[in-house]
Amino acid sequence: MAEATKAPAKAPKLADPMEASIDVATQEMIRRAQQLQIETVFDRAVTMKPCAIGMQGICCKNCAMGPCRLPLPKDGIQGEDTRKGLCGATANTIAARNFIRMIAGGAAAHSDHGRGVAETFLSVARKETEDYTIKDPAKLRAIAPYYGVETTVEADGETLDRDIDEIALAVAESAIAEWGKNGGELLYLDRAPKPLQEKWEAMGVKPRAIDREIVEIMHRTHMGVDQDYKNLMKQGARASLADGWGGSMIGTDLQDVMFGTPSPLQSEANLGIMKEDHVNIIVHGHEPLLSEMIVAASQSQEMLDYAKEKGAKGIQLGGICCTANEILQRHGVPPAGTYLQQELAIITGACDAMVVDVQCVFQNLANVAKCFHTKLITTHPIAKMEQENVIHIEFDEHYAMQDAKRIVKMAIDNFQERGAEIMIPRHKTKQIAGFGVESIQYHLGGTFRGDYYTLNDNIINGRIRGIAGVVGCNNARTKHNDAHIKIIKELIKNDVIVLTTGCSAIAAGMEGLLTPEAAGVHCGPGLAEVCETVGIPPVLHLGSCVDNSRILLAATEVVKAGGLGDDISDLPAAGSAPEWMSEKAISIGQYFVSSGVYTVFGYHMPVEGAPVFKDYLYKDMEKMYGGKWDCEADPIKHAHKMIAHIDKKRAALGIDKARERVLMDMADRQALGME
Known part of the structure; x- marks a missing residue:
């Protein structure tokens, strides 16, 4: 009897580099990975399809x-929506529970970051570490009254x-208390405009303590507790505000105090920053506590x-993700x-060490690192990997420089272990x-007005x-960087100045939009004139994802300036997250909505399966907070939704008509400064 022949195994589906990313360096490295038969996130996105029901939030x-x-029924909801889970939970309840659990996850991530910064700052104030100091005492004095x-x-x-040491200790102790105090409300809420504080008071969403709001979400969404989507979202709004006006804002401020408040500087962006004849160390994650020390050690x-x-x-x-933004904005790294x-940085063959902390770190980095000489080093007690080839060096802020030098030395020792094939994109x-x-x-204000x-x-x-605030992640379900860049270019073409953070900021940098020269190429005549006169880019890089709190404060300053x-x-x-993927993005989106900002997400929102709940987010919230959610996958339509909202607000303010330019002499300026 003839032996049965096995059918040849099908070749795995691979990503088309041109369809996967608009970035040439990324396209080159995807091709290299495929030639080396190394799987990356781009290939996995082709072979693994998302759950359609999960995407709808139901x-x-x-x-x-x-x-x-x-x-959802194929013909949509006809009459009463009778869908129920085993316990009787409706689609609206399920979608709301899932949505606010994402807020809890995002708020926890940002706020735990902030907690780590506050704990380190307390060590600095107590003189328990010599490696960190107070680099911006003026900022410490500026924030102290809020505490x-x-x-x-x-x-x-x-x-x-x-x-200053007395101020530092008192601020540190007050800041730490914001996570778990009994009674009262978050102190930084007083930084918001008074009408906004009054809205929060009327809606009953002023956060009490950061951890409490996150824990309460987990309790409310346990089986058989809160079953009213409006009441669930009330707690979602409160927890998001505990992130934006709490943990994130505290983290940003105390990082500025310890590491220095950022000021404009020049740098570069993309994989081409790596050098074949240098030891290449890539730091990846979100917390700057260790990376600050690695910068100092490597220099x-x-x-x-x-x-x-x-x-x-x-x-x-070099950096990946928001650790990259932290060391960029203060040191020009x-x-x-x-x-x-992140996988592609290792696939260059020139990455001698990749040092990771928390958030947005692929577990597959360990599998990629096995194919090269790269040392993959985890550093945080809550973020380890199961693979044997991963080295764990637990970072201790009391021995920060010692730990950093150990890591840098390990990377240097690994330099001679490189393979023969190095391929660093020249972009x-x-x-x-x-x-x-x-x-x-x-x-944009000037020293005269202040x-x-x-x-x-x-x-x-x-x-x-x-x-416009254009912020957030990349998502392997969308074309890498495409939506970020198309939306930003469409906005600045229409004279909308853009504030950006996170991976969106890195994408804009890679595209060349973070230079003053970009204004003459991409901007409408009005914004181009302002940028040329002042000497700034039309897209302003404000930092990492916790630094979205800077956008809240910048908006507050615009309100204070009047008119x-x-x-x-x-x-x-308006706000935008074109390629969002993380729970942090949902928390950010909600605290912007709760602060009065029209906020548009790209790709999709996990609410499509609950039309009533969707309408609550997309329509009713505007009556409550002045801000609302929206979603638009098409980048150009997305940008024009934001522009339409901006124009609506201009009309409401009575500034929708161009005004004649008035040249002012010194007497006019002095008159403006009088009460």
Whole structure:
């Protein structure tokens, strides 16, 4: 009897590099990975399809009677929606529970980041570490009053500056208490415009303590607890505000105090920043506590001399994700790429060490690293990998420089272990980064006014149509960087100035949009004139994803400067997350909506299977907070939804008509400064 022949195994489906990304460097590295038969996220996105019911937000797995799936009927809802889970939970309840659990996950991630920063700052204040110091005492004095901390003392009839160490300790102790205090509300809520605070009060969504709001979501969404989608979203709004006006904002402020408040600087972006004749260290994740020390260690003469002993010309540090943004905005260290490029940095063959902390780190990095000499090093106690080839060096802020030098030395020692095949894409782009509330005030407000007057004036006279925040992740279900870039270009073409953070900021840098020269190429005439006059890019890089709190404060400063309404919801402004993928994005989106911002997400939103709940987010929330959700996958339509909203707000303010330019003499300017 003839032996049966086996059918030949089908070749695995592979991503088309041209369809996977708009970035040439990324396309080159996808091809290289496929030639080496190394699987990447781009290939996995082709072979693994998403769950259609889960995407619609109507799959409940909160108890062991499920998962309960409530697909929409093919002909839509006709009459009463009778879909129910085993316990009777409706599609609206299930979608709302899933949605606010995403808020809880995102708020927990941002706020735990902030907690780590606050704990390190407490160590600094207590003089328990010598490696960190207070680099921006002026910012410490500026934020101290929000914590109820006095910055001056009375002595012998004189008002004197209080000792900075005393201020630091009092601020640190007050900040730490924000995570678990009993009674009261978050202190930073007082930074919001008064009308917005009054809305929060009326809606009953003022956060009490950061951890409490996250825990309450988990309780409410347990089987058999909160079953009213409106009441569930009330807690979702409260937890999101605990993120945006709490954990994230505290983290950003205390990082500025310890590491220095960013100011504009020049750097580069993309995989081409890696150097074949240098030791290449890639830091990846979201917390700057260790990366700050790695920057210092890699620039120390001791480590540079050691690298030369091992045959390298120097040490090239690069970043992925928001750790990249943190060290970029303070030190000019160039980002090697966005979230989806993390595997590709190793596939160059030139990455001697990849050092990761928390959030957005692929477990598959370990599998990719096995194919090369790269040392993959985890550093955080809550973020380990199961693979044997991963090295864990637990970071301790009390021995920060010691830990950093150990890691840098390990990378240097690994330089000589490289294989013969190195392929670093030659693509990199110049960028200007490091903007913040203070630097925007300097560039667009000026030292004369000391506020955002010039920005407001140019919005009122129509040169700047409005403000857009374009932020967030990449998503392997969408074309890498495509939506970010198309939306940003469409906005600035229509005279909308863009504030950007996270991987969106890195994408903009890779595309060359973070330079003043970009204004003349891509902007409408009004925005181009402002950028040329002031010398800024039309797209301002404000930092990492916790630094979205900077956008909230910048919007508040615009309100304070006057002429554009009394609340954030009055501003000609809109928010966007074109390629979102993480729970953090949902938390960010909700705290912007709850703060009065029209917020558009790309790709999809996990609410399509619950039309009533969707309408609540997309329509009813605007009546409550002044902001609302929206979703549009098409980048150009997405941008024009934002522009239409900006134009609606301009009309409501009565500034929809261009105004004649008035040249002012010194007497006019002095008159403007009078109360």
